[in-house]
Amino acid sequence: MFQLQYKRIYLEKKHVFRIAGGTRTNTPAILIQLQFENHTGYGEASMPPLYGEDFQTAEAFLKRVDLTSFKDPFNTEDILNYIDTIAPNNPAIKAAIDIALHDLIGQILNIPLHSYFGLKPKNLATSKTIGIDTPKIIEERVQEASDFKYLKVKLGSELDEEIINTIKSLTNQPLFIDANQGWKSKEEALEKTNWLKENGAVFIEQPLPKTALDELSWLAAQSPLPIIGDEGIQRFSDLKNASNFYHGINIKLMKSTGLREAYKMAQTAKMMGLKVMLGCMSETSCAIGAAAQLGALADWIDLDGNLGIKNDPFKAHHVENGIIHVNNKAGVGLLNPNWDQIPTL
Missing domain, CATH: 3.30.390.10 (Enolase-like, N-terminal domain)
Structure with missing residues (x-):
């Protein structure tokens, strides 16, 4: 039972x-x-x-x-x-x-879940997230993330140019750009995308509101960089028309209802010719460890949610120099979890 x-x-x-x-x-x-x-x-x-x-x-x-x-x-x-x-x-x-x-x-x-899903274990180069902030704080965050292959940069405000100029003065790390629906028009989005391509951007995540379908369709046809759906792609049913608006999708377990549907989304997206990104919220090593099990299906990895919290009650895959070393422990990969020692509210 x-x-x-x-x-x-x-x-x-x-x-x-x-x-x-x-x-x-x-x-x-x-x-x-x-x-x-x-x-x-x-x-x-x-x-x-x-x-x-x-x-x-x-x-x-x-x-x-x-x-x-x-x-x-x-x-x-x-x-x-x-x-x-x-x-x-x-x-x-x-x-x-x-x-x-x-x-x-x-x-x-x-067995580890990557074996359960028929996937090979794969060490994953995750991005490190840089939020919207002052140049001084941005500089500190970039220095903290110097060992990571990629930076994920939050844009979508009047500080966009300042943030990118600050980052580019410090590093040449490739940038994952996430506008979080913050740009106001397709023309602004295209202008910024062209500029960001010149400044080391790899793709643009959710540049416009998820409901701005005509604008997203226009932008996807014009953009020099892949446009990735995040807020606009929640569950498997959203894949039906995804290629009309995006070149790829950001799959998060917290949106997809978990591993079962995330796996189906990733496999289907690949068959549709869409790129696959594995993303996260602020999460413990439990959910991050679970998502990492699907890493072999992804083109890009953004699984740093556990690295940004102070009170992670779990331990799972070791992260070194921005690389998630997916272990072969059973299940999601937790190391000696102790439920009784986890504090609660």
Whole structure:
């Protein structure tokens, strides 16, 4: 029989985090422990305010979860279809259950999840995120990220030019650009994209509001750089028309409801000729460890969410010089998790 427990936690950020949509110093999260017989799996729901989930919505959802009719943890399709139909939306808390279930399966089989999904282990060069800030703070963040192959730069404000000029005065690291829907018109987006290409940008993530479909279609046809959908691509159903507006998609477990759907999204996107990026929120090593298991499917990796928090209760894959060394531990790759020692609110 399944037993599910959860804990509340605030993930405290090492630095104030600013993007085009706002500023925060922490992120509410729910940690999941899922037990079946003598095996245990762990999962996580990270819930930035932008996406509409919080402790109350997550706990209300969990109160409706009843796994007593399921006798086999390997019956993932039926279990996760049931979870998905409990209520609309709620992707992060659904992802927490999905991750915990897959971690549990990995523990039972004693294999890492990349093997479960039929993927080869791959060391991953993740980007390091630079938020919107003053030149002094930007300089500090760039210096901290000097060992990383890529920088992910948050734009979408009146500080765009200042931020890029500051970064380019310090480094020639290639840049992943994320405008977080912050640019106001297709003309502005194209002008900035041309300029950013000259300044080492690799791609542009969500340059315009996700609802500006005509403008995004025009921009995708004109852009000298790949346009990547983030807010505009949440779940598998969003892939249907994605190639009309984007050249690639940013898959995040907290948007996709977890590993099962993220895997399907990545495989389908590749068949459609779309680039695949694996991204994250502020997350612990549990969710980051889970996403890293799908790294072989990605063209670009942005899995640094655990590196930006002060109170990660888990340990998983070792990161050195910006490289995630995906381990061969069972499940998501956690190292000696201790549920009882995790503080809760």
